[in-house]
Amino acid sequence: MSKKDTNFISAREARKISKENNKILKKLDGRLSRKNVPESEYLTTMKDPGNVVEFDDLHTYFFTDVGTVHAVDGVSFNVPAGKTVGIVGESGCGKSVTSLSLMQLLQRPTGQIVSGEIRLNLGDKAYDVAKMPIDAMRNIRGNVVSMIFQEPMTSLNPVFRIGFQLDEVIKLHNTGMSDEEVKQRSIDAIKMVGIPDAEGIYSRYPHELSGGMRQRIVIAMALVCNPRVIIADEPTTALDVTIQAQILELLRKLKGEINASIMLITHDLGVIAEMADYVVVMYAGRVVEKGLANEVFLDPRHPYTIGLMESKPVINKKVDRLYSIPGSVPNPINMPDYCYFRDRCEKCVARCEGKYPPECHVTDTHIVSCWRYFDETKGGTGR
Amino acid sequence: MSEVKEKILNEEDQKISVESGEGASDNVLEVKHLCKYFPIKAGLFGRVVGHVHAVEDVSFTLKRGTTMGLVGESGCGKTTIGKTILDLTPKTSGEVIFNGNVHLDKMSSKELRAFRPKIQIIFQDPYSSLSPRLPVGEIIGEAVREHNLVPPEEFDDYITRIMEACGLHDYQKDRYPHEFSGGQRQRICIARAVALNPDFIVCDEPVSALDVSIQAQIINLLEDLQEKFNLTYLFISHDLSVVQHISDTVGVMYLGNMVEYASKEEIFANPLHPYTQALFSAIPVPDPTIKMNRIILEGSIPSPSNPPSGCKFHTRCRNCKGVCRKMAPRTMDMGNGHTVACHIYDPESGYATEEESKPEE
Numbered sequence: 001m002s003k004k005d006t007n008f009i010s011a012r013e014a015r016k017i018s019k020e021n022n023k024i025l026k027k028l029d030g031r032l033s034r035k036n037v038p039e040s041e042y043l044t045t046m047k048d049p050g051n052v053v054e055f056d057d058l059h060t061y062f063f064t065d066v067g068t069v070h071a072v073d074g075v076s077f078n079v080p081a082g083k084t085v086g087i088v089g090e091s092g093c094g095k096s097v098t099s100l101s102l103m104q105l106l107q108r109p110t111g112q113i114v115s116g117e118i119r120l121n122l123g124d125k126a127y128d129v130a131k132m133p134i135d136a137m138r139n140i141r142g143n144v145v146s147m148i149f150q151e152p153m154t155s156l157n158p159v160f161r162i163g164f165q166l167d168e169v170i171k172l173h174n175t176g177m178s179d180e181e182v183k184q185r186s187i188d189a190i191k192m193v194g195i196p197d198a199e200g201i202y203s204r205y206p207h208e209l210s211g212g213m214r215q216r217i218v219i220a221m222a223l224v225c226n227p228r229v230i231i232a233d234e235p236t237t238a239l240d241v242t243i244q245a246q247i248l249e250l251l252r253k254l255k256g257e258i259n260a261s262i263m264l265i266t267h268d269l270g271v272i273a274e275m276a277d278y279v280v281v282m283y284a285g286r287v288v289e290k291g292l293a294n295e296v297f298l299d300p301r302h303p304y305t306i307g308l309m310e311s312k313p314v315i316n317k318k319v320d321r322l323y324s325i326p327g328s329v330p331n332p333i334n335m336p337d338y339c340y341f342r343d344r345c346e347k348c349v350a351r352c353e354g355k356y357p358p359e360c361h362v363t364d365t366h367i368v369s370c371w372r373y374f375d376e377t378k379g380g381t382g383r
Numbered sequence: 384m385s386e387v388k389e390k391i392l393n394e395e396d397q398k399i400s401v402e403s404g405e406g407a408s409d410n411v412l413e414v415k416h417l418c419k420y421f422p423i424k425a426g427l428f429g430r431v432v433g434h435v436h437a438v439e440d441v442s443f444t445l446k447r448g449t450t451m452g453l454v455g456e457s458g459c460g461k462t463t464i465g466k467t468i469l470d471l472t473p474k475t476s477g478e479v480i481f482n483g484n485v486h487l488d489k490m491s492s493k494e495l496r497a498f499r500p501k502i503q504i505i506f507q508d509p510y511s512s513l514s515p516r517l518p519v520g521e522i523i524g525e526a527v528r529e530h531n532l533v534p535p536e537e538f539d540d541y542i543t544r545i546m547e548a549c550g551l552h553d554y555q556k557d558r559y560p561h562e563f564s565g566g567q568r569q570r571i572c573i574a575r576a577v578a579l580n581p582d583f584i585v586c587d588e589p590v591s592a593l594d595v596s597i598q599a600q601i602i603n604l605l606e607d608l609q610e611k612f613n614l615t616y617l618f619i620s621h622d623l624s625v626v627q628h629i630s631d632t633v634g635v636m637y638l639g640n641m642v643e644y645a646s647k648e649e650i651f652a653n654p655l656h657p658y659t660q661a662l663f664s665a666i667p668v669p670d671p672t673i674k675m676n677r678i679i680l681e682g683s684i685p686s687p688s689n690p691p692s693g694c695k696f697h698t699r700c701r702n703c704k705g706v707c708r709k710m711a712p713r714t715m716d717m718g719n720g721h722t723v724a725c726h727i728y729d730p731e732s733g734y735a736t737e738e739e740s741k742p743e744e
């Protein structure tokens with residue numbers, strides 16, 4: 001292994017990288033910070049008006065002193081209206097960065113969308129979030145797109161009462177609503193997420209509630225402005241299984257009631273199978289397989305997806321030894337120019353020596369980026 | 384009636400089985416009526432105003448070379464059981480016996496020092512349990528040297544062998560923990576424990592912080608080491624599919640009580656306790672065609688410092704009747720070592736003849 005592959009670089013190298021970064025970031029971040037940008041700059045049209053969000057070849061990088069982290073490196077998938085899209089993959093594969101890009105909540109200035117489009121359907125028009133300045137994004141966040149985080153305390157302020165925090169969110173997007181109306185809407189939201197004694201909870205502090213109740217409040221907060229898309233990033237990972245079952249049941253019920261789309265991010269294949277209509281499997285910053293939930297779970301094609309499914313013990317399914325994928329994820333600063341999974345893949349074919357595999361359509365909806373399916377799908381198109 | 388009495392677990396039964404048993408050291412660990420209460424302090428002077436009953440009257444035995452899984456939701460006392468067994472935190476009452484006759488609390492400090500290496504623990508968080516200032520070879524070897532487990536001239540070879548058994552490489556000896564990934568750090572923790580040639584290891588959520596593909600590696604490693612060194616594990620986890628994979632017997636905890644205990648096959652095929660049934664039904668299965676017949680428990684987990692009266696599960700139990708609110712259930716032996724603490728299975732509790740009643744708010 002050459003020195004370049006290790007995590008260490010000299011102080012001189014770091015200074016050089018840092019200087020280059022500053023130049024790039026000044027340009028990228030400067031564009032984001034502009035005020036009063038005409039809407040025409042970020043207006044766009046959806047490829048399919050049935051989608052609420054379309055990620056199109058999104059690249060989001062972090063410009064750090066040790067090099068550029070290609071956290072999201074060419075991600076494309078759609079979120080259809082009223083559907084749940086599950087995004088699954090191992091820690092660090094770019095699930096959160098993808099969703100934070102849609103919210104424009106990347107850590108600034110190091111984290112930047114460098115290319116690609118994120119088309120967001122507002123009904124009468126569509127915006128390209130990748131081109132939107134922070135200023136314009138404020139009206140979108142919480143209103144059109146809202147987010148539920150893993151740890152409810154990151155979204156709740158411990159020093160304010162629950163009711164006050166819900167009221168704030170409502171007021172922010174409904175200027176002109178009377179105080180009574182706002183309060184009533186908050187209380188309705190608390191009722192909606194199945195917490196008894198909504199009036200009582202309205203005047204309590206976050207720390208007076210259990211973890212499961214706090215997550216319900218966070219869900220209430222995400223729903224209160226009738227968003228078109230809800231991003232749920234590991235919404236149940238910090239919760240116990242019986243409480244997780246309650247929250248998943250709640251999300252399912254609410255989805256039917258509010259007709260929003262959900263982007264559900266989790267590393268738990270079981271949760272995805274239960275909730276999602278569509279599944280997106282990510283590996284090292286790219287989508288390796290996507291399709292209807294049934295297609296991906298019952299007929300997984302990408303060697304990584306197959307490996308992931310085999311390595312998880314499944315209740316009441318006996319195996320003597322768990323499969324474990326050999327090797328480890330490539331360094332996100334030094335991605336190879338061939339299939340990112342090749343160094344761990346036990347199913348390589350001759351074509352894998354070549355460049356990164358194209359998207360191959362197994363069916364109209366089931367798409368896998370792997371050379372094994374190139375011939376079968378007649379050069380990727382499936383036709 | 385007398386048949387019923389015999390079904391109730393009591394100390395007499397256990398004594399007999401130990402004395403007449405096929406070699407007492409067959410059991411690496413016997414836990415009898417273990418209790419651990421933490422004081423709740425209040426006010427300026429730290430006056431004790433009550434106790435958290437973190438572990439209450441827990442009994443079980445662990446055979447050599449087997450794995451017992453301990454499951455339950457957060458705060459139910461799993462970690463506390465692990466720590467009190469190893470006397471890392473003193474128990475309130477009850478007995479913990481290793482290898483048939485070793486009582487840690489009756490040992491002199493010299494005896495204790497000699498026995499310590501035999502019982503080890505691996506924690507969930509491999510980051511905080513490794514000293515950042517020591518190279519990995521030293522982390523693994525420190526206690527080995529301290530206890531003179533191998534002659535000095537064999538020390539290096541020994542550490543190399545242990546590292547290789549745990550999937551680490553010889554050349555990594557001089558590296559520091561921060562240079563390793565989460566999965567590798569967990570391997571270091573395992574190597575450190577295994578190097579002391581233990582009989583028994585408490586594994587407290589050893590794979591919970593790891594990704595699925597890394598989880599599989601660590602689970603396989605633990606299984607290989609068990610076979611190689613005839614290790615006995617107490618495997619604590621809230622992930623039931625992992626527990627089902629790795630365990631021979633399973634104990635289910637709720638608010639400090641072990642509400643059900645049985646062989647793995649038995650408990651997953653035939654869960655008896657209403658809590659176990661709800662817990663098992665809540666596991667998400669990675670197959671979209673399977674629609675689980677899910678029992679959704681109402682409400683949240685009560686605080687262990689102020690547990691409900693009678694059966695602690697009664698506030699969330701769909702089978703709750705009047706007797707459940709008044710009286711704590713006894714632990715019944717249902718045969719084949721399957722025990723359960725619930726009035727439904729106790730013919731003397733009066734549960735069967737009582738009218739249905741809705742659980743109180």
Ligand SMILES: Nc1ncnc2c1ncn2[C@@H]1O[C@H](COP(=O)(O)OP(=O)(O)OP(=O)(O)O)[C@@H](O)[C@H]1O
Nearest residue numbers: 062069071090091092093094095096097098107332
């Ligand atoms: N602020 C940051 N600075 C530098 N690199 C970052 C930053 N945030 C994320 N990254 C990198 O981006 C990549 C993707 O991270 P991301 O948080 O999206 O992963 P994830 O799939 O959500 O993982 P997890 O399951 O652990 O939440 C990783 O390599 C990560 O180290």
Ligand SMILES: Nc1ncnc2c1ncn2[C@@H]1O[C@H](COP(=O)(O)OP(=O)(O)O)[C@@H](O)[C@H]1O
Nearest residue numbers: 421435437456457458459460461462463464687
């Ligand atoms: N050092 C301590 N002091 C006071 N209470 C404690 C202490 N350690 C644990 N507890 C309490 O004991 C109960 C059981 O905790 P623990 O064994 O850590 O649960 P688990 O491992 O099952 O999540 C919890 O209510 C916890 O808050």
Ligand code: SF4
Nearest residue numbers: 339342345352370371
């Ligand atoms: S393209 Fe080749 S190396 Fe990559 S996953 Fe497919 S078979 Fe494996």
Ligand code: SF4
Nearest residue numbers: 694697700707725726
């Ligand atoms: S004793 Fe009563 S409340 Fe407790 S688990 Fe059994 S039926 Fe439910």
Ligand SMILES: [Mg+2]
Nearest residue numbers: 095096097233
């Ligand atoms: Mg994440």
Ligand SMILES: [Mg+2]
Nearest residue numbers: 461462463587
């Ligand atoms: Mg614990």
